[in-house]
Amino acid sequence: MRIDLHAHSNVSDGTETPAQVMASAARAGLDVIALTDHDSTDGWEEASRTALKCGVALVPGMEISCRTAEGISVHLLSYLHDPSHAGLLEEITKAKAARLTRAERMVTLLAEDYPLSWDDVIHHVAPGATLGRPHIADALVAAGVVADRSEAFASILTSHSRYFVQHYAPDPALAVELVRAAGGVPVFAHPVASARGRIVGERTYREMIDAGLLGLEIEHRDNPEEGRDFLRGLAAEHELLVTGSSDYHGAGKPNRLGENLTAPEVLARIEDLGTGTPIVRPPSRRP
Secondary structure, three states: OOOEOOOOOOOOOOOOOHHHHHHHHOOOOOOOOEEEEEEEOOHHHHHHHHHHHHHOOOEEEEEEEEEOOOOOEEEEEEEOOOOOOOHHHHHHHHHHHHHHHHHHHHHHHHOOOOOHHHHOOOOOOOOOOOOHHHHHHHHHOOOOOOOOHHHHHHHHOOOOOOOOOOOOOOOHHHHHHHHHHHHOOEEEOOOOHHHOOOOOOOOHHHHHHHHHOOOEEEEEEOOHHHHHHHHHHHHHOOOEEEEEEEOOOOHHOOOOOOOOOOOOHHHHHHHOOOOOOOOOOOHHHHO
16 A cells, blocks of 8 residues: 655645646555645545545645744644534634735735735635745746745745744644544654754654644655654654655645655554544545
8 A cells, every 4th residue: 555644735835736636646656645735624625526536545634834932833734633623723714814914924025126926926826725935936936036946945935034924823732632622633744854944852742742642754855864763763652653755745846746655554543543534435445
C-alpha cells in the first residue's frame, strides 16, 4: 500500500482542484491520499467523488496554522475530524479571517515598491479558498518580480521581510485539544523544518503531547536527517504515530506525490482513532 498523508488543492495553496489532486494521486500509483488544505475542509466533497472514480482511498484532513506564544509557526495536521464541530470550526473561521486581513496589509506594503495590486492577488485565488502568502507569491511571479514561489518566500515574503505581517493563529496545544474534541487525529506536520523558520523547543512538544497529540510527520523532505532522529526518539518515548508524506502542492512546490509514505499499520491506527468522519474508499479498496 502506497499511502501519502499530506496534499493540498487550490482550496488552499495548491495549484490543482481537489478532483485533480485525486487524479494525480492515481497516476502516481498511490493507494491512499489525504487532502489537507490549510484551515479548510471545503475540498472534501469534490475529492471524495473523484476518489471513488479514480480508485484511490481518501483520508479527509486539514492542516491548521498555529503559533506559539513566542511567535513560532506550527502546522498541525488533522485527520478524520468532524468538520462541523463548533469549537474547531469557530477557531478556523477566526484564523481564516485574520489571514485575509493580513494579506491585504501585506499587499498594501508591497505595492509601495512593486507593481502589485489586490486584484492581481485575487486572480490567483480559487473561489472560497483560504488566501495566504503563496497567492501573493503567485502574483509576484506573474508580475515578473520573482521566478517562482520559492524565490518569493526566500526573499520578499520571508518572515524577516519588512512586508511580512503576522496574523492570528491558535496555540498549538489548543488546536490539538479541539481536533481531539472533534474526533480527529492530530499529527505535528514537519516539526523540525528549520529552513522554513524557527522551530519549537521541548516545552511546546510537551504541551502538545499533554493536550493529546497523536503523531509526528517525520518522513518529510523539509525535516533534516538529524532532526528525524530526534523525532523518532520522541515518538518512541511517547508512543506517537510516525507518518510520511509529500506535502504536495501541484506546481506550487517541487514536492512530488509519494516521495515519502506512511506505513499501512499507521493508517489503520489513524482510522481506529478517528471518529469524526470516515475514510472514503472505492469498492475495490474495501476489506
